[in-house]
Amino acid sequence: MVAKPKVAIAWLGSCGGCDEAVVDLNEALLDVTNAVDVIFWPVALDFKYHHLEKMTDGDIVLSIINGHVRNSEQEEVAKLLRKKSKLVLSFGSCACFGGTPGMANFRTKEDIFNWVYRDAPTVVNPQGNYPQVKTKVDGKELTLPAFYEQVYALNQIIDVDYYLPGCPPPPDLIANAVNAVLQGKLPPKGSTLAPHKALCDSCKRNKTKPQKIAIKELKRIHEIEASPDICFLAQGVLCLGLATRDGCGAVCIETNIPCRGCFGPVEGVKDAGAKTIAALASMLDVHSDDEMEKAVNSIDDLAGYLYRFSLPVSTLKKRRV
Amino acid sequence: MSDFEPKLVCFSCRFGWGYLADQHALSAQIKNWIPIICSGKVDAIQVLDAFKHGADGVLILGCPAGECHYQDGNEESKKRVLLLQKLLDACGIEPARVRMEMSLDPEGKKIPGLVKNMTETIRKLGPVKMS
Structure with missing residues (x-):
């Protein structure tokens, strides 16, 4: 019997939504597991890092890695999987761009620690303990991963072969990506496995977009009673569909929430x-x-x-102090 | 910091600034002077790229309000500068490092002075922290 191709699914700095998206393949997931051997998937299966370490380099056909990198454990797992894998798929917005956790780059590590372990109203920490990489307890040494100064996207840590953005990526694009690997029908390295155009291009509300959008004052979605059919921009609400990659299926727009740019x-x-x-400047109808x-x-x-999803990969990347 | 010499990039619209001047003589006075067709051509990406490549400040010279050769490129640029300043501020880069001046100066006599003024402002701020 020919061995099935090995696939790893890993989460780094992740909420679990990307793993849930894989589960959301539903019955199709059974076809996938028939075709491949899932050898590592911490959310769903009990495998240890040392199982991976013992594997031959390049033995894994595809590693699907979600989540950003902000600590030394995440970096270690990312590098280990890169070494053991032929292909790495950067899966979800956090892996591709840093994601919403990337907004932590607007604060320094020091600010974050002070708030979480000292200043937040719910914190009780009379001894002023902060996380340490090494701590002695009862004569034994306990260790924690090191917390980095900033959030990184996956490709800032390891070489990435393909990208599938989304918060989380939708089932149809996941299935397409996995099938493309299994059938060997992959686009050039570095490609994003999603449409190239902007979300406006496929948005049902596009036909209600006026020729010239003229906004005097931007509104937030909760400040108006938004029509479920009319272009958000025409309603004065900033929707990022005009500059965001298509492919999500407009799920936010369908629930009457403007695009926030996860793709x-x-x-x-x-x-x-x-x-x-x-784009925003040209829509603001203000002159003086x-x-x-x-x-x-x-x-x-x-x-x-x-930069709700993409601060770590932007030109500015983070806040300076 | 006393030996810090700020690097400034100056974009100026050819329709309003320095089109009657001896271009070679003027460009000898102004380092990194980039005359362009309409200040509306300057995108936020280009300003950020200037910082990324070592600029400490960016000065954009556009035509007066209502006098753009292409209707409203100068106003578009002004709005972009105001929006970009918000992004810079959130990332700890002083908004004063990007400035837009809307005026008319066919002989380009004011340009060296404006560059000098902004250079002095930037000198007080120190080098831009991009990395």
Whole structure:
């Protein structure tokens, strides 16, 4: 009997949603497991890191890695899987761009630790204990992974072969990606396994988008009673579908929530936030200096809005101190 | 910090700034001077790229409001600068490192002075921290 190709599924800094998305393949998952041997999947199966270490380099056909990298354990697992795998698929927005945890780069490690272990109202820490990489307890040494200064996307740590963004990636694109590997019908290395155009291109509301969008003041989705059929931009709500890669199935839009950009920038664009600025500026129907400043200042947390999923891979990457 | 010499990039619209000047003489006075067709051509990405490649400040010179050769490129650029300043601020880069001036100066006499003024502002801020 010919051995089935080996596949690993790993989570690094992840919420578990990406693993859930794999489970959401439902019955199709049975076909996948018939075709491959899942040799590592910490969320679902009991395998240990030392099982991986004993494998021959390149023995795993495909490693599907989700989550960002922010500590030494995540980096170690990423590098181990890279060594043991022929192909690495960066899976989900956190692995591809840093994801929402990437917004932690707007704060320093010191700020984060002070808030979490000292200043947050719910913290009780009279001895002022902070996590240490090594601690002696009853004569024994306990260890924790080192917490890094910033969040990294997967390709800032290891070489990545393919990208599948999404928070989480939708089942149809996951199935396409796995089938492409199994059938050997892969695009050039470095490709994103999703459409190249912007979400507006396939959005049902696109036909209600006016020729010229003129917004005096941007509204947030909870501030208006949004129509379920009309283009969000025409309603004065900032929707990032105009600069975000298509492929998600417009699931947020279907539930009357504007696009927040989880699929990352369209093909060829590296900095999602900076690129969106040009589109946003042209939609703001303000002319005098006062009007411009008022409109720009009325946007809460613009940087967080535009880099909700992609700060670590942007040009600016993080906050400087 | 006393030996810090700020690097400034100056984009200026050819329709409003320095088109009557001797281009060679003027460019000898202004380092990294980039005359362009309409200030609206300057994208936020290009400003960020300038910082990435070593600029400490970016000055954009556009035409006065209502006088753009292409309708409103200068106003588009102004809005982009205001939006970009928000992103820079959130990432700990002083907004004053990007500045837009909207005026008319066919002989380009004001450009060296504007560059000098901004250079002095940047000198006080120190080098940009990009890495």
